[in-house]
Amino acid sequence: MTLLNFTILAAKVVLVMSVLLSTVPVLVWVERRGSAFIQDRLGPNLVGPFGLFQPLADVIKFLFKEDPIPIEAHRFLFPLAPLCSLVPAAVTFAAIPFGDTIELWEKTIVLQIADINVGILYVVAFGSLGIYGILLAGWSSNNKYSILGALRSSAQMISYEVALGASLIGPLMVYGTFSLREIVHLQAGHWGILLQPLAFITFFISAFAECNRLPFDLPEGEAELVAGFHTEYGSIKFALFFMAEYLHMITISALTVTLFFGGWQLIPGLTPLAQWMGVATYPTSIGLSLLQVLSFVLKVGFFLWIFIWIRWTFPRFRYDQLMAFGWKILFPMALMNIFLTTIAIYLKWI
Amino acid sequence: MMTYIGYSHYLILSAVLFTIGVFGVLFRRNLIIIFMSIELMLNSVNLALVSISKFTQSADGQIFVFFVITVAAAEAAVGLAIVISLFRHKQTTAVDEINLMKG
Amino acid sequence: MIWHTIIFWILAVLCVGCALCVVWQKNPVVSAVFLVGSFLALAGLYLNLQAPFLATIQILIYAGAIMVLFVFVMMLLDLHHPFDLYFRFTKPKLPKTIALGLFIWLLCALILAPAFPLAFPESGQSFTVAQIATLLFSKYAFPFELTSLLLLVAMVGGVVLAKKK
Numbered sequence: 020m021t022l023l024n025f026t027i028l029a030a031k032v033v034l035v036m037s038v039l040l041s042t043v044p045v046l047v048w049v050e051r052r053g054s055a056f057i058q059d060r061l062g063p064n065l066v067g068p069f070g071l072f073q074p075l076a077d078v079i080k081f082l083f084k085e086d087p088i089p090i091e092a093h094r095f096l097f098p099l100a101p102l103c104s105l106v107p108a109a110v111t112f113a114a115i116p117f118g119d120t121i122e123l124w125e126k127t128i129v130l131q132i133a134d135i136n137v138g139i140l141y142v143v144a145f146g147s148l149g150i151y152g153i154l155l156a157g158w159s160s161n162n163k164y165s166i167l168g169a170l171r172s173s174a175q176m177i178s179y180e181v182a183l184g185a186s187l188i189g190p191l192m193v194y195g196t197f198s199l200r201e202i203v204h205l206q207a208g209h210w211g212i213l214l215q216p217l218a219f220i221t222f223f224i225s226a227f228a229e230c231n232r233l234p235f236d237l238p239e240g241e242a243e244l245v246a247g248f249h250t251e252y253g254s255i256k257f258a259l260f261f262m263a264e265y266l267h268m269i270t271i272s273a274l275t276v277t278l279f280f281g282g283w284q285l286i287p288g289l290t291p292l293a294q295w296m297g298v299a300t301y302p303t304s305i306g307l308s309l310l311q312v313l314s315f316v317l318k319v320g321f322f323l324w325i326f327i328w329i330r331w332t333f334p335r336f337r338y339d340q341l342m343a344f345g346w347k348i349l350f351p352m353a354l355m356n357i358f359l360t361t362i363a364i365y366l367k368w369i
Numbered sequence: 370m371m372t373y374i375g376y377s378h379y380l381i382l383s384a385v386l387f388t389i390g391v392f393g394v395l396f397r398r399n400l401i402i403i404f405m406s407i408e409l410m411l412n413s414v415n416l417a418l419v420s421i422s423k424f425t426q427s428a429d430g431q432i433f434v435f436f437v438i439t440v441a442a443a444e445a446a447v448g449l450a451i452v453i454s455l456f457r458h459k460q461t462t463a464v465d466e467i468n469l470m471k472g
Numbered sequence: 473m474i475w476h477t478i479i480f481w482i483l484a485v486l487c488v489g490c491a492l493c494v495v496w497q498k499n500p501v502v503s504a505v506f507l508v509g510s511f512l513a514l515a516g517l518y519l520n521l522q523a524p525f526l527a528t529i530q531i532l533i534y535a536g537a538i539m540v541l542f543v544f545v546m547m548l549l550d551l552h553h554p555f556d557l558y559f560r561f562t563k564p565k566l567p568k569t570i571a572l573g574l575f576i577w578l579l580c581a582l583i584l585a586p587a588f589p590l591a592f593p594e595s596g597q598s599f600t601v602a603q604i605a606t607l608l609f610s611k612y613a614f615p616f617e618l619t620s621l622l623l624l625v626a627m628v629g630g631v632v633l634a635k636k637k
Contacts, residue, residue, distance in 0.1 A: 095502060136600060140528040147536030151508065154543050158501060170547060177540060197601055374480045379521070381582040382484050386491055386510075388575055393495040395571075396559050401500045401546060405507050408538070409491055412514055415530075423521045428599045428607050431526055435608070438533050439619050443626035445538045449545045450633035456549050457636075465560065 023126070031132050032113075039112060043265045044074030046323060053324070054331045077258075084254040089161060092251065096159035101252070101259035104152025108266040111145040114138040115273045116200045118283045118312040121305060130283075130312065131200060138199035139191065142274055143184055146229060149267060150176050152260070153231075157248035168247025171237055171338060178345040179228035179235075185353035186221035189360045190214075190278050203282030211279040217356040219279045221349055226271040228345065230264060233330040237338055272322035273315075280318055283311040379420035386413035400455075400462040404448055411441045479520055484582070487513035498558050504542050511535040522598035 048063075048071060055062025063070035088097060115138075118130030135141055150173050157169020193214050194202045202211075212219050228235040249260050276282060285293065293310055336344065386409060393406025415434045422430025452462065459467060490510035497503040511534045518527040608616055 093499075093502075096505065099505070135524055137524050137528050140525070140532065144528045144532035144536060147532060147540075150536070150540050151505075151543070154540070154547070155501075155505065158543075158547050166547060170544070173540065173544060177537070374477050375585070377585045378480065378484075378582065379517075381578065381585055382487070382517075385488055385575075385578050385582060388578060389488070389491040389495055392571065392575075397495065398558060398560050399500055401542065402495070402497075402503055405494055405500075405503060405542065408534075409494060409507065409510065412511065412534070416514060416517060419518055419521050419523050419526060422523070422599075426597070428604055431523055431599060431604055432608055432612050434526055435529065435604075436612075436615060436619060438529060440622065442533055442538055443622050445541060446626050446630040447633065449541060450630040453545060453549065453634045462549075 027126070027128055028132070031128075031130075035112060035117070035132055036109065039109065039266060039269060040262075042269060043262050044078070046265050046269070047074045047077065047261075049324070050327050050330075053327045057328070057331045081254050081258040086254040086256065087251070089251050091161040093159035093161070096155045097251075098256065100152050100156035100159060101256045101263070102152075103155055104149055104263040105259050105266070107145045107148040107152075108263045108270060111142050111270045112266075112273065114141045114199055115270070115277055116203055116282060117273075117315050118308050121308040123305075129200070130308070134198065134200050136196075136198045138202075139187055139197045139278075142199075142270070143180075143187065146183075146267075146270075147180055149229075149263070152263065153248050156252065156260070160248075160251040162251055165248050165250045168250070172231060172248055175228055175235060175237070175341060175345070176231070178342060179225045179349070182221060182345055182349040182353050183225040183229060185350060186218045186225060186356060187278075188353075189218035189356045192357070192360050192364060199277050199282075203277055203284065206281045206284055210281040210284070215279065215356070215360070217352065217359070219275070221353045221356065222278070223275060225345075225349060226275065227326070227329070228341075230267045230271060230326075232264075232268065232326060234333040234336050235341060236330075236335050237341060268323060268326050269319065272319045272326065275322055276315065276318040283315040285310060286314045286317060289314060376420060376424045380417055383413045383417040383420070386410075386416070398463045398465060400452055400464055400467075403464065404445075404452070408441060408445065411437060476520060479516070483513045483516045483520065486510075487517065488579075501543060501546055504539055504546065507542075508535050508539050511539070524598060525601050525604055 051073065052062040052070065063073040066072045066076050113132040114135055116129075116131035116134075120127045120129050122128075153172045153176070154169050157165040157167075157172075160166070190202070190211060191197065193211075194205050196202060196205075227233075249257055252260060289310055293307060296306060390406045390410035390413060393409065394403050397403055397406070415437055418430045418434045418437070422428060422434075455467060456462060461467070487510050490506045490513065493506040494503050494510065497506065511530060515527040515530045515535070518524075518530060
């Protein structure tokens, strides 16, 4: 680990984390204007042009608000819980490749923070650590609504985690590797969704439940549980929970794109553009790398918009419907996908 | 401390963790903390197995750890089910007070 | 090589510190949180020993599933009645002094142990998932099938034991 390698790694970490954390305010704005558009109203349009500075105003409000801590709340766990929610959501992005290589000063830099050979497992493992933030927040608040929301939410998350993991076995069998970089390389011809449509459906629906987004929003159900597990949290701690939820959304979208939609492989219309621009020589041109990063960003943005679109279109599941759906419909669907994939691989269709 | 890390460091660390687990089992009254100390002991054994696997350059130690983790998961599930049913009867989790064979 | 040393000491101190806090806390939920910290430090140690598959499996199963089960059960049981006494065997002093002495001896052994003659071979080969899987499904296929049966039995047993009559 020479000094140059370390500097490159540190630069990548700083770049990716700053991009992630600054995508969150953009996502807040898109959600508020997008939801307003879907609901046929205006949304924030006073703070800055088109309301673009609204997230900034929100951050300033959060910084200056009073930070309430209930008297009976647990002194150590109450402030720890938002961090337990934020850190796994942020760290998970480290294994996701956002571009191919880039050549700077005769050094080939891989556009991925850590190319571990157990990439998919790493992402699922740190995703499963996100449950602690919710459990600890609900329990340490010493409040009935909080603990009910926390218990419901963690039961939902562990149930759908099973379906998530099982749905990932199909792509694993097809690609034959855990490493996300190789999976993107293997999608150069056909994207993953053509090989594993059922896995994509199961994965995407489980991902909604993992992020606690509508239609699986019952733990935060505004009409039923005050605010669920983050009832007693205000100001900065609430902002951290909010940020953790959006970061989790971004990571799950990035993972969906990487596994099923070709990762940083160019969007179909961009290859002629690359050839027209004269940057299509593979693998050493910076223009091509930037186009690949742009493809990745556009695809992730598309899926984030789908998250927001579905949130403001569907009603919420009831708790028993939610658990029945996860265990009795999604998990057998994932198992059926494994079965069908095995047959397809045996018959050499895939 | 400026010497390089060898096999013996990992084994002694495993022994230290095992000892802490044994202290937890012997000296605590709360049944769930005793249970957690047992998990700590299992993990110390896992660490020893992984370092043996690295030292002898064979993957068998890692397979063994895989099985230990699985068995620990099964044991935790059943053990906690027992704790739940015990708590329903006695309303306490102090091991000193669960001293009747009846019920 | 120097990175291995620094990372080992940091993770070892974290692991032992969290383990001591597990045994020392009054509140079982805080104890569980420290145990999770200990497991994460252990996962780092597995990475240091070039076992990335086991490190992620440790986080996924131990820290992500088993400890969630523990915390869940503790929240469902509502155990916040404070005990009058948290530790047992407080009266006989001799076993406690012997135990403490043994522990301090082990800690000194850890700090002062030399790497030679038991140094790790320098090859630094880490086992890929493919190698582990090949071994698992060929040489250890029978324990593998038995383990799946064990998990089924544990699942059924857990449900039966915890059901309300």
